Amino acid sequence: MGRIKKKGTSGAAKNYITRTRAVKKLQISLPDFRRLCIFKGIYPREPRNKKKVSKGSTAATTFYYTRDIQYLFHEPLLNKFREHKAVAKKIGRALGRGEVGDAARLEKTHIPKIKLDLIIKERYPTFVDALRDLDDALSMLFLFANLPSTPHVPSKTIALCQRLCLEFQHYVIISHSLRKSFLSIKGIYYQATIQGQDILWLVPYRFVQRTAGDIDFRIMGTFVEFYTTLLGFVNFRLYTSVGLVYPPKFNAKSDEEGGELGAFQLEGKGVASGDEHVTNGNAPEAIASDRAQAEADKVAALPDSEESDTATALVQTGEDENTEAIDTFEPTAQDADTLPQPQASSAELASLFAPFTFYLSRETPKAPLEFILKAFGCKRVGWDSILGDGAFTTNESDTAITHQIVDRPALLNSSLPEVPDAPETANGDAPKAQWPRSAMPGRTYIQPQWVWDCINQGKLLRPDLYAPSAELPPHLSPWVKPSKGEYNPNIPLEQQELEGEAEAFEEEEMEESADDGDSDIAAAPAVNGKNKDIEAIVDRDSSVEAGEGMDLAESESDSDVREENEDTEKAQGDEWDGFESDAESDISEGEVERRQHQRELEAEAAGVSVELSLPTTKSKNAKVRKKAEKKRKQEEEERERQKMMLPRRKRKLLKRIEHGTNKRDKEAENLRSKRRRIEKASSSAIAL
Known part of the structure; x- marks a missing residue:
């Protein structure tokens, strides 16, 4: 018969140790233990099974690796902590006796200094x-x-x-x-x-x-x-x-x-x-000399053949830098994959702001702007004297300034107080030009966001888009790249929206602005159709519900029955389109034109004048919307036929993927709708 193992002496119970036991083993206080762990990079650990580690207890306990605590036993800082504790006791004893001088002497000479x-x-x-x-x-x-x-x-x-x-x-x-x-x-x-x-x-x-x-x-x-x-x-x-x-x-x-x-x-x-x-x-x-020497040492260390090739490549690169621009890869189709664009070299980025002289107005953040401008090659940055020392120039009227960064709205001259004519100085210099009353000719006035957008895109952007009081473009994170299907505020809505989405939004706005009463009752079928159309735009695959396919514990028979019920409900839903406000909705376009022509001939034979019904904006939108909806239905039917050929497990996985895709599309559609409302409100305000 083998020896019976004692509980808590092996396995996870031995690999972990509580914080209380660790402090007792090291014989230091809890603050010193925390400080030592921070210095050594030792952090609490979460065991997989707390009951096994804590011997059945479920209380909230902090655990460490036993090996990490054993690693601290011979740490030299432990002696420093113990010496500090001994001197602190002596200082406290001296203060208790009223010997302030001795306490100060002990603190000055006997407190151990910790070096890391x-x-x-x-x-x-x-x-x-x-x-x-x-x-x-x-x-x-x-x-x-x-x-x-x-x-x-x-x-x-x-x-x-x-x-x-x-x-x-x-x-x-x-x-x-x-x-x-x-x-x-x-x-x-x-x-x-x-x-x-x-x-x-x-x-x-x-x-x-x-x-x-x-x-x-x-x-x-x-x-x-x-x-x-x-x-x-x-x-x-x-x-x-x-x-x-x-x-x-x-x-x-x-x-x-x-x-x-x-x-x-x-x-x-x-x-x-x-x-x-x-x-x-x-x-x-x-x-510059050290960098040149380092590059020369690298070239000298290469073999003869590699050296000649490297020198030739350097000469060709130097010749091509001034004559050729960076190539960009444009997608050939709207749904094509977006290729990674080549970025500017580090040498070009280092001299991005080198030719310019900047002046920072008083309301702009001086510290980050000075740091960024100098980091990208600018050698001359000036600001007002009240912002601090170290400016290239404090004269706002200096003719060497090419760009001035301002962050205040441009006021009209009528709203500004009258200022008497400033007399010329003794040297004959012109008076200072103060923004926003006057602007220096030949100087570019921009907002601070221009600097950040230029360095993130690696090129100089149009300064007129960042002029004072201008509506700034969106400032996006340079580390988040929009993927296919997500909303991108830098791209116009026409390039992002789905087919028929703009028409559905216009119908929605028109129905919201309609009068109450009988018009609401008459428009009820249209509203139902509108909601259905918008739902079809937002959720391309109506068979995927929120959270569907996420339950992995269901039996195979139950899942098969549920899928058959969903297919039946979908088939019934496809057949039933609701009440149509127009009787010609079930007739083809050619049949509609033929009937309209027949009514015109009958009216002409009877001698009755017929007013030609010109297509309205609402009818055009409805036509485009129905055409887009029909196309999407055909795509969904084809997708459903392809899904029927998949095994049950892969079909579940595909439903989870579609659930995430539909959620992403819904968020993007909501953002596009919000942007469309903002643009419509701004355009109406400009028109007024």
Whole structure:
């Protein structure tokens, strides 16, 4: 007889450990345990069967992997936590005796300092691993950089987060690694590609932040402590990889005046004539020389044959860049597949705004616009002096400005107060031109969305579509590509709507505007037909109901009977079309024309004048709608015949697919209907 195993000593019960047992084994407090787990990257786990793990108990319990807790037994940070606890007891004892000086001395000299350098190297063996985990770090640090100073969030932490974030933004500007950005309700999303890794982070808007009392800032502060160390290592590696000195020089006076990015001066290494500083208007020559040297080293390392081929390809590429534009793949048919379009090269994106000089009005967000414009090649960005230090120019009337970004409506001159003629200055310069009273000739005035849409599409868009007070085009996420059948606000309705959908909408609007009373009673059959038509447009396959085919536990006989009943009901529904308001609905078009011609001949023989019935808009719409409905019915019948040839299981799977497709089509149809109403209201308002 074998040995009987004791319950809870093997299997899942041994692989998991509760948080209470883990804290007792490590002999530390619960806050220190949480802090240690955050530093080491150990998180709670959810077992598959909680009863087996907790020995039959169903209480809410937090579990960890036993192997992860054993991994923490020999962690050097445990000794630091224990030393900190011992010094805290001594400080408390000194304060209890009233020895404030001794307590201050103990806190200053005996509190152990925790360094996370070894943990960073342990969690990220390679630099690419650190870049992959940089999304959450940047989002957290940018959040704390915009928080106000409170007892829970000290000012030193905020200043450190701001410095690290601005240093990272400077690298993105110098390397031109920013690819996309999106304005959302939560904030501004940015995506940069650094060494082949896509990094996405969120920057909140600069509104007044109010911290709620239910936020545990101790846990968030632990994450910030780890992320600041991580970003410091990453910034050092990024700066040294492009030949820059880290940390960059920091001008405290410029930072106090709101310089932000302008408060840092980047310096290049290895320049014989001295260090070159990066300011608003120039770039370090060391970076260009280092990049050229790196490319030369790559070419020199290649074999002779590959070197000649590479050189020839580089020469051909340089010649073709200025003469040929990017090819685009246009679909040959309306229902054809959409091919991925070629995108602009990184060199073209890096110089997208290079030829221009921008001026930011006071109402525009200076920080994100300055960052994006400089990241895409703009060397000269000016703004009003009240927005901070570091502008290329603070004179709004500067003739070098080519684009001015404004975010206020253009007012009529009659609504503006009268302003006396401004006298000329002593130097003979013209007075400043103030928007919206006057505009500088030759300058392009645009709204901020133009900048974001240009970088997302990789080209310069028409500025007249983004003029002040103009109705802006939809600002869509660059990471969501509309698939076939979904609503796309960038495409006109005529290219998206189904056949007969516009006519059905017009009939619906006409019937809604009809008078009450007898007209409502007379139009009742038409309304029923209209609802049926709209339902046929929204739900192409009327045999699929919501949730149908989702029950997998039903028996085969029940499912077969239910399918036969559905087919019978559908056949009856196809035969019964309801009452028709027109007696000629069951007659072909040729028969209708023949009868109309016969009535005209009889009236002419009797000497009675016959008024020719001109086709109205409603009749035309009904004709187009019925033709589209007939075509859809034929397609549905053909689809049903094809479904009958499938096995039962595949038929169920197809019904689930059709259910999702119908749901997507219904949402798209609702959005198109909403857009059609908005366009109709705007056109009527313009007509008035």
